[in-house]
Amino acid sequence: MFPYSSGNYQIPNPNYRFIPQGQYYNPYSEPPQRLTFVLVHGSWADVHFWDGVAAVLRSQGNIVYTPEYAGHGTDSNKKVTHAMITKSVVDYIKQLNLHDFILVGHSFGGTVIQKVSEQVPDRIKRLVFWDAFVLKDGESLADELPPQTRQGFEELRKMSDDDTIMLPFETFRALFVNTATTNDAKLFYASVAPEPAKPLFENLDLKAFYALQIPKSYVYFFQDNVLPQGEGYGWNPHMSTRLGLFRLIVGDGDHFTDTRTRPAYLAQKIYDASRD
Numbered sequence: 001m002f003p004y005s006s007g008n009y010q011i012p013n014p015n016y017r018f019i020p021q022g023q024y025y026n027p028y029s030e031p032p033q034r035l036t037f038v039l040v041h042g043s044w045a046d047v048h049f050w051d052g053v054a055a056v057l058r059s060q061g062n063i064v065y066t067p068e069y070a071g072h073g074t075d076s077n078k079k080v081t082h083a084m085i086t087k088s089v090v091d092y093i094k095q096l097n098l099h100d101f102i103l104v105g106h107s108f109g110g111t112v113i114q115k116v117s118e119q120v121p122d123r124i125k126r127l128v129f130w131d132a133f134v135l136k137d138g139e140s141l142a143d144e145l146p147p148q149t150r151q152g153f154e155e156l157r158k159m160s161d162d163d164t165i166m167l168p169f170e171t172f173r174a175l176f177v178n179t180a181t182t183n184d185a186k187l188f189y190a191s192v193a194p195e196p197a198k199p200l201f202e203n204l205d206l207k208a209f210y211a212l213q214i215p216k217s218y219v220y221f222f223q224d225n226v227l228p229q230g231e232g233y234g235w236n237p238h239m240s241t242r243l244g245l246f247r248l249i250v251g252d253g254d255h256f257t258d259t260r261t262r263p264a265y266l267a268q269k270i271y272d273a274s275r276d
Contacts, residue, residue, distance in 0.1 A: 042107025046073040052263030067092035071196040082199040086115040118208040130219040137206040164194035217247040217273035
């Protein structure tokens with residue numbers, strides 16, 4: 001009914017003193033900012049988690065890196081620590097001599113970028129947490145899980161021969177891909193590998209993180225069912241407000257699905273959280 005086109009628009013009343021004279025500046029006509037991203041995945045995923053989103057961001061002129069970390073992808077050694085995972089990402093950044101980049105963490109990846117940022121703070125332009133854990137100093141990820149979920153993880157850990165946790169399909173379907181079709185959920189699950197358990201239960205010293213002055217953003221998808229909202233749990237505001245001053249971007253997806261079904265939508269949300 002009302003077709004929209006970007007550009008400059010004449011001010012209806014050019015004498016109105018609260019509006020600049022002449023042309024009205026439309027921010028959406030501004031050329032997109034070219035950014036460099038380092039995308040860090042979470043648990044039960046590998047670097048291919050970001051394939052669709054990375055492709056969209058690159059098509060828009062951005063530079064995108066997707067480091068893999070210890071115990072994931074082609075690394076068959078599942079006896080890793082959180083420090084080993086952090087070192088993988090820090091080493092990647094230093095080896096490629098990356099600077100002025102947006103460091104994005106999803107889910108467990110939030111705890112990784114918390115620790116990475118402590119080691120290379122001067123290289124990071126902004127931290128972006130997408131439905132990601134923001135742990136308090138001295139906490140473990142497991143401390144932020146509801147008792148029933150934590151107990152389930154502990155039982156699955158005991159059942160494994162290599163100190164990993166493999167999610168049953170029913171759990172994955174209900175919590176991680178709740179908005180997906182059954183077929184898409186099964187496709188996602190086919191790529192899920194057992195997750196090293198120890199890093200999820202390690203208490204992290206985060207005093208240095210909370211002294212950093214790096215700008216921060218939080219992307220919150222309100223259909224994400226991994227954590228219950230309210231009662232001392234959840235992504236936003238429970239996790240997000242720990243960042244202090246932060247930019248909030250909200251979407252309507254779940255924990256995993258949009259990386260494959262709507263990568264352009266997710267890429268836009270990440271971009272909105274990252275631009276100046």
